[in-house]
Amino acid sequence: MNIVLLGPPGSGKGTQSQLLAESFNLVQLSTGDLFRQILQNPHHPLYDELQIIKQGKLVSDEVVNKVVEDALKKLTNAKGIIFDGFPRTVAQAKALDRMLSSLNRKVDVVIDFNVTEGVLLYRLLGRRICPNCKRVFHVNQGYIECLDCKVKLVTRDDDNEEVIMKRFKEYKEKTVGVQEYYRDSNCAYISLTIDDIDTTPEEVHQQIISELKERDLV
Ligand SMILES: [Zn+2]
Known part of the structure; x- marks a missing residue:
């Protein structure tokens, strides 16, 4: 089973990707992680091309596709793959x-995380991060220091309302085409609405599992 996750930053799809990987023994393919790995290796053939990420610019379709293709070649034995952060465009x-078709695979399921503005703002404005290990906390948990490192938690510069809403708007505009593309395809399309700040990751995970069961996919 190969799964594509769609959702804006703060939708919790990274966490859900991890939970799904554990539950069904799937491999996670996160373009964000792959880009970070390449940027740590000056000898990588795409190292120079990816420098534009540091300027806050978007990587071209061609380069993203190349990164994903290289990663897929190493996953020939995977039972299934979860795509997180890809695809972002119809191309x-x-x-x-x-x-995937050249590897005798296909996209079987698309899970679209529809998070309301209210939930997104609550999560991202309250986000506190350990500058050392990057572990994420929420201000409502009441911690001042990272539980692991004992380092003072910080907020990310770009976690302010104006930037969050701008990112959200951009995400929605860009994703409409990808959503339509998959809705018109043969894969199972699961649209999850997350409109309650108290919904836990485990609850969302159970909801996904029941949606997959309903469609006889697990
Ligand atoms: Zn830490």
Whole structure:
């Protein structure tokens, strides 16, 4: 089973990707993680091309596709793959279909995390991060220091309302095409609405499992 996760930053799809990987023995493919690995290795052939990320610019479809294709080649034995952060454009979605079909795979499920503005703002404005290990906390937990490192927690510069809403708007505009592309395809399309700040990651995970069961996918 190969799964594509769609959702804005703060939707919790990274956490859900991890939970799904554990539950069904799948491999996570996060383009964010892959980019970070390449940027730590000056000898990587795409090292120079990815420098634009540091300027806050978007990586071209061509380069993203190349990164994903290289990663897929190493996952030939995977039972299934979860795509987190990819595809972001219709061109990438089409490229993914081609890559998977050459490996006798396909996108089986798309899970679309529809998080309301209120939940997104609550989560991101309250986010506190350990500058050392990057562990994420919420201000409502009441911690001042990281539980692991005992380092003082900080807020990210870009976690302010104006930047969050701008990112959210951009995300929605860009993703409409990808959503339509998958809705028109043969894969199972699961749309989850997350509108309650008290919903826990485990509850969302159980909801996903029941949606998969309903469709006889697990
Ligand atoms: Zn820490």
